[in-house]
Amino acid sequence: MKRYTLLLLSVLLVLGLLLSACAKATPTAAPQPEKTEQPQATEAPATEVQPAKEIVFYNWSEYIDPEIYTLFEKETGIKVVEDNFSSNEELLAKLQGGATGYALIVPSDYTVKIMIDQNMLAPLDQDKIPNLKNLAERFRNLYYDPGNKYCIPYQWGTTGIGYLDGQVDKPESWSVLFDPDPNAPYYGRMTMLDDAREAFAAALIYLGYDANTTDEKQLEEAKQALIRAKAALSGYDSDTYEDLLASGENLMAHGWNGDFLQAQEENENIAYTIPKEGGVIWVDNVCIPATVTPEQKLAAEMFLDFILRPDIGAMISEFNYYATPNKAAEANLDADFLNDPAVYPPQKVLDRLQFIKPVGDAEANYQRMWDEVKAAP
């Protein structure tokens, strides 16, 4: 999921944020499309909105088969251009900085919640998305967007540990990271995600706490566990960790299931597991930012309907190795894929998975403690 276009962007981004702060001085810009959408729906015959000829899809890198764009363009004449981000925080910061022009974005669950609360998303016109019926029942009323008013679940997955089978034993517990054995072969050859919330979630789950705790004592304990883990890490990496595992540079990595499965193409010894204490479950969603024009929104909704088709839904999973929330697409997928516990964990594992959720003002605590972990010797 989270491969990337690079840090260099962030320099430009920071600059962009500052510059666009001027543009933000016209506060009417953002909510406008929503308002204009309403009357257009009623007086539709008079001023029929034509879909935009080209839309920009702001997505995680290597998360969609580019062939899908070609098929979509052939069918509708609408060109989809892709741009990439590498973390939810980056996506949020960029949109808050006033970035416009994106017709589709892919925030994860907790970021959807934040964006809805901040009025950053345009409500979907569900009549334009008849294929919504293909969505599995359990993805229709998720905590962050009940009734799919704003977003369509895109793919879902888990965060656990990937390892090189044969070179290290299967990690049964998160203790391999948080109470590492200095004599183990994996010592110094592991990475953790460079992501404050994911890292803390892993430590909190190991300690038996809620992954979204705001209790300072528990966070402090988690911080200590993360500092213990740091000694055994070769680095923090959210972007190339699966490649480093495939090349044999590292033997173990904290990461997202589909990334490891993708890397199996390079090294078949890569395996993925969720330790006995549990792990993180997440759902990525395709949403429409509030800043779109009605023309872009219509084109975006056509694209949403397109990717909800059973054949296209299957193409997405075949490309990125993540589980699909598209029930109808499952008929087009291999039984091997559907039965792979690394993609579709059995119920008893699912029960031990937790969502990362927005924590409000405690967010600052998480980030500050994460800096302390990063600065620790």
Place this chain on the structure above:
Amino acid sequence: MKKLLTLLRKRPSFQAWLLLLPSAFWLFVFFIAPLFIVLIYSFLERGTYGGVQWHFTLENYRRTFDPLYFKTFGRSFYIAIVTTIATLLIGYPLAYYIASRPAKRRGTLVLALMIPFWTNFLVRTYAWLTLLRTHTGLINVTLMSLGWIQKPLPLFGNDFAIIVGLVYGWLPDMVLPIYAALDRLDHSLLEAASDLYASGPNVFRRIVWPLSLPGVVAGSMLVFIPSLGAFVTPAILGGGKTLMIGNIISNQFLAAHDWPFGSALSFVMMAVMLAATLIYFRATSDEERRQL
């Protein structure tokens, strides 16, 4: 229109102002105005999920003195200084070598120095990754297969890797000003020194080095400042395990949703760099700077 033209002819200073207008406009829109926004933001409170709340506070500046961030400043300083010294040690002989070649070859050598730097900085940093990786890097793999070392050397994910990346990245910025200073060196001075029986080391110590000093200072500034603010190199070659001040600042915007604190840190860093620049101006005379 005619009036304007006569005015311009009569008052040459008007011409100058008019010519300045485009660059002044550019500077204002892309430098002064954003800087001003950063300054204002640094006195505001953070919004929970990014943005700012319009309440005045000095808290952000107080937080920059937090031991955690203070330590990070210290660490960034250490890395930037070591980088500057290493760049100088490598860059000075190189500049001297180029400057002492026949005029015809100097251009070629300077070009050769620059060519690798036409490649994107990130690509070059990733290239170092291939060399420095602990277990699959070219250096360790070669040394191990030759049997020269039993255990891989710790080349990656530490300060060493960061400094290597920075030295490599900023080397031309050190070489070029020193080369410029040495290039202008009046060779009759060297001959005079030799005529007066000065030994080689003495000629260098008492003539070449002092005359090239403005180039050394300028080069050191050009290396020190970007090294202090580096954030890509520590993230890639440092394995993200070493936090430099540039990482903290970029994190405030991209991860922590704390724009005001990021702005305050940027301003403190600018103050530090301004101080470094002032030291540079103190250390060199107007005359010397004009030569560069």
